[in-house]
Amino acid sequence: xxxxxxxVLPWLAARLxxxxxxxxxxxxxxxVMIPARDGVKLHTTIFVPKGAQGPLPIIFxxxxxxxxxxxxxxxxxxxxxxxDGYIFAFQDIRGRYTSEGQFVMLRPPRQRxxxxxxxxxxxxxxxxxxxxxxxxxxxxxxxxxxxxxxxxLTLMAMLDPHPALKAASPQASPADMFLGDDFHHNGAFRLSxxxxxxxxxxxxxxxxxxxxxxxxxxxxYLDLGxxxxxxxxxxxxxxxxxxxxxxxxxxDAFWQRQGAAPYLTRVTVPTLTVAGWWDQExxxxxxxxxxxxxxxxxxxxxxxxxxxxxHGGWAGPAGDKLGAIDFGSPASRYFQDSILAxxxxxxxxxxxxxxxxxxxxxRRAPISGAPGTRGRRARGRPSGGCTFSPAAGSRSTPRxxxxxxxxxxxxPPTRCRTATVRxxxxxxxxxxxxxxxxxxxxxxWTTAPTS
Numbered sequence: 001x002x003x004x005x006x007x008v009l010p011w012l013a014a015r016l017x018x019x020x021x022x023x024x025x026x027x028x029x030x031x032v033m034i035p036a037r038d039g040v041k042l043h044t045t046i047f048v049p050k051g052a053q054g055p056l057p058i059i060f061x062x063x064x065x066x067x068x069x070x071x072x073x074x075x076x077x078x079x080x081x082x083x084d085g086y087i088f089a090f091q092d093i094r095g096r097y098t099s100e101g102q103f104v105m106l107r108p109p110r111q112r113x114x115x116x117x118x119x120x121x122x123x124x125x126x127x128x129x130x131x132x133x134x135x136x137x138x139x140x141x142x143x144x145x146x147x148x149x150x151x152x153l154t155l156m157a158m159l160d161p162h163p164a165l166k167a168a169s170p171q172a173s174p175a176d177m178f179l180g181d182d183f184h185h186n187g188a189f190r191l192s193x194x195x196x197x198x199x200x201x202x203x204x205x206x207x208x209x210x211x212x213x214x215x216x217x218x219x220x221y222l223d224l225g226x227x228x229x230x231x232x233x234x235x236x237x238x239x240x241x242x243x244x245x246x247x248x249x250x251x252d253a254f255w256q257r258q259g260a261a262p263y264l265t266r267v268t269v270p271t272l273t274v275a276g277w278w279d280q281e282x283x284x285x286x287x288x289x290x291x292x293x294x295x296x297x298x299x300x301x302x303x304x305x306x307x308x309x310x311h312g313g314w315a316g317p318a319g320d321k322l323g324a325i326d327f328g329s330p331a332s333r334y335f336q337d338s339i340l341a342x343x344x345x346x347x348x349x350x351x352x353x354x355x356x357x358x359x360x361x362x363r364r365a366p367i368s369g370a371p372g373t374r375g376r377r378a379r380g381r382p383s384g385g386c387t388f389s390p391a392a393g394s395r396s397t398p399r400x401x402x403x404x405x406x407x408x409x410x411x412p413p414t415r416c417r418t419a420t421v422r423x424x425x426x427x428x429x430x431x432x433x434x435x436x437x438x439x440x441x442x443x444x445w446t447t448a449p450t451s
Contacts, residue, residue: 024071040101047088055139057348062153077315080341124157145169147312167347171274178255180284198241264292270301276309
């Protein structure tokens with residue numbers, strides 16, 4: 001027994017130490033367990049700038065991936081926010097890591113009319129309510145953002161938002177896990193992704209990598225045999241998401257209820273949706289979210305940014321390259337400093353967007369330009385030379401010495417000429433009246449007309 005304790009206690013101590021949140025220089029860190037309406041407590045870390053002057057807004061991110069290292073973001077992706085003065089809150093969602101409750105993958109929105117029902121929207125609401133009441137020196141405004149699953153959690157918080165949620169940026173968020181995002185692309189099941197992600201997320205409250213018995217996992221899948229062997233030989237019915245894959249191979253009510261379409265019937269808060277042209281997981285989702293919200297955008301606060309990135313690539317330090325492709329300009333840094341941070345500052349701090357003035361109502365059309373340049377506006381035609389229609393595409397070949405570029409509205413272009421990506425990158429804005437910093441940074445090509 002003494003030997004067992006000798007072996008277990010160091011392992012437990014190391015495990016607990018690994019869960020301790022990293023500090024962030026210049027911030028005071030507090031860990032709290034925030035109660036949701038059903039009594040479940042959600043593990044949250046709060047970073048408050050040392051010596052902060054005046055009430056500050058709160059930037060809030062929820063994640064299933066653990067928040068032990070969330071403080072590092074304050075010197076990384078959230079650097080522009082940290083330099084500008086914000087309070088930050090990061091939260092393990094229900095059932096993950098040290099939060100209480102049961103985790104449900106992409107938990108569907110609750111049934112209306114049930115006062116005891118909970119979902120990701122109610123957990124976000126309850127957390128914001130607690131933060132406003134218990135975090136000193138906040139200005140009563142909250143902004144949410146996240147990438148991928150945290151982006152989807154941001155989207156869920158928008159369904160029935162707390163009144164203090166004044167701006168939200170769902171980034172690389174899925175919108176339909178059967179039609180186009182993550183688990184299926186155009187309805188085709190992504191076997192290795194679905195299997196490994198489900199095992200990673202549902203084996204325990206933390207992330208657990210499935211242990212293959214060989215290096216060549218492609219051969220492992222070939223040797224697997226019928227998919228029934230996944231449960232027979234490996235998962236043994238213990239992974240709920242895999243069981244859902246098996247039970248729902250077609251686009252039935254299960255998948256439709258998880259999709260965003262039934263719920264995005266109003267624009268509840270100013271929204272900045274972000275996508276990457278080469279996002280290998282969730283390119284369908286952001287465009288679909290923007291498309292679903294746009295008909296309801298009477299306040300002109302629904303915006304979209306699409307840039308030359310893979311999944312979440314805009315969170316990187318530069319963004320001037322994708323693999324061996326060199327774009328010649330730091331698209332990620334430009335997005336973070338000149339679009340994302342000013343957009344949030346406008347809604348959370350009543351600040352104008354520098355270098356990107358709000359157009360008048362008579363100019364409700366795409367804008368092309370960069371700081372220091374004069375953008376041209378033409379209804380339906382950005383200055384890059386593209387026209388838009390709902391059902392066609394076109395091909396253009398870049399001239400020698402040019403970088404391919406395309407600006408895309410929610411509908412594909414019919415004609416487009418290329419434009420050189422500059423430094424800062426050439427941007428194509430969709431910025432109607434009252435909309436700030438909505439942009440498309442792009443480097444891509446157009447396709448031939450399709451019949």
